[in-house]
Amino acid sequence: MDYIHGTHEEEQERLFILNRLLNERCLEKIELIGDELTLDIGSGLGVFTRMLAHRLFYGRIVGVERSPQQLEKALKLSRSDEINLPVEFREGSAYDLPLESAEWGNFDLVFIRFLLEHLKDPLKALSQAKKAMKPGAKIILVDDDHENFRITPSTPAFGFLWNLYCKVYEKMGNDPFIGRNLVTLLHQAGFHDFKIDFVLFGAAASESDFFYYANNLIGILAGAKEQIIEVGDITPEVFDANLAEIDGWSKKPDATLWYAANWAEAIC
Ligand SMILES: C[S@@+](CC[C@H](N)C(=O)[O-])C[C@H]1O[C@@H](n2cnc3c(N)ncnc32)[C@H](O)[C@@H]1O
Numbered sequence: 001m002d003y004i005h006g007t008h009e010e011e012q013e014r015l016f017i018l019n020r021l022l023n024e025r026c027l028e029k030i031e032l033i034g035d036e037l038t039l040d041i042g043s044g045l046g047v048f049t050r051m052l053a054h055r056l057f058y059g060r061i062v063g064v065e066r067s068p069q070q071l072e073k074a075l076k077l078s079r080s081d082e083i084n085l086p087v088e089f090r091e092g093s094a095y096d097l098p099l100e101s102a103e104w105g106n107f108d109l110v111f112i113r114f115l116l117e118h119l120k121d122p123l124k125a126l127s128q129a130k131k132a133m134k135p136g137a138k139i140i141l142v143d144d145d146h147e148n149f150r151i152t153p154s155t156p157a158f159g160f161l162w163n164l165y166c167k168v169y170e171k172m173g174n175d176p177f178i179g180r181n182l183v184t185l186l187h188q189a190g191f192h193d194f195k196i197d198f199v200l201f202g203a204a205a206s207e208s209d210f211f212y213y214a215n216n217l218i219g220i221l222a223g224a225k226e227q228i229i230e231v232g233d234i235t236p237e238v239f240d241a242n243l244a245e246i247d248g249w250s251k252k253p254d255a256t257l258w259y260a261a262n263w264a265e266a267i268c
Contacts, residue, residue, distance in 0.1 A: 003118055004168060004224055007069040012045060014219045017212050019047040022261070025199050026113070026142065027051060029263065035059045036108040039132055041094045041125065042066070042115030046074030046087070052111070053087035059108070060086035066093050094125035097132055107132045113142040114261075116185070120173040126189035133268040139191060141264045142199060145179030150258040151217070157245035161221050164232040168224055171231055179262030191266035198260035205255040213257045214250035218243065 043063030092098030169176035
């Protein structure tokens with residue numbers, strides 16, 4: 001498996017909730033005019049792709065997704081839309097974008113969220129994205145730097161499992177800290193005029209969404225259980241005991257989860 005999260009039903013549910021927690025915060029940072037020809041690469045369940053489509057009055061958006069399972073779910077969600085959105089989902093790879101010849105060099109906006117951390121060659125994906133864009137077009141990257149993650153009150157089990165989770169990324173040939181390197185990657189791919197920001201992802205126990213943030217963390221670790229056990233050379237019992245400690249943390253009245261996803265923009 002070369003995608004750490006997989007595409008099974010519980011994982012799709014986690015990704016769906018993650019979208020609910022993040023999308024408004026991302027949307028408010030994108031200065032859309034409404035006529036952009038937009039590309040969302042690694043569009044997953046297409047929840048944010050469709051949200052962007054709602055804002056595109058004269059433009060349209062193409063979502064590219066490699067996994068047929070994610071694509072199927074995206075199309076299912078799309079069918080439940082009340083209006084006909086200017087969105088199209090295509091199966092294909094970030095390394096070899098499924099674009100028509102007239103589309104190359106014509107996109108005004110490219111959005112790539114939580115994809116580069118899963119790629120062995122993120123620069124190759126950015127070079128493809130650049131080929132798809134008009135000169136002067138904007139690219140927006142949102143990705144993880146797993147070192148940004150803190151939970152309090154401090155819980156040794158979190159540090160232990162999170163460190164192993166990052167090692168799983170490295171073993172797969174991926175960069176768990178890619179968020180901090182986004183501008184360097186954009187620079188290497190030939191983009192200019194960089195801008196950075198953070199997208200808050202977190203809450204205190206007394207906030208209504210805290211449960212979902214905590215469950216997301218537990219779900220990420222539980223989903224990578226086999227790989228964590230292997231990379232850490234630990235037993236399933238040790239893994240379970242540490243995860244139970246994190247679950248215990250999530251029940252504390254003063255529990256907080258602090259995380260921020262890295263945001264980087266540039267011009268083609
Ligand atoms: C963590 S999800 C993020 C989905 C979406 N961008 C979001 O923010 O909700 C990453 C997605 O990238 C897809 N993916 C992984 N490798 C890919 C590749 N080489 N080309 C296109 N999509 C890919 C996965 O199947 C998955 O749906």
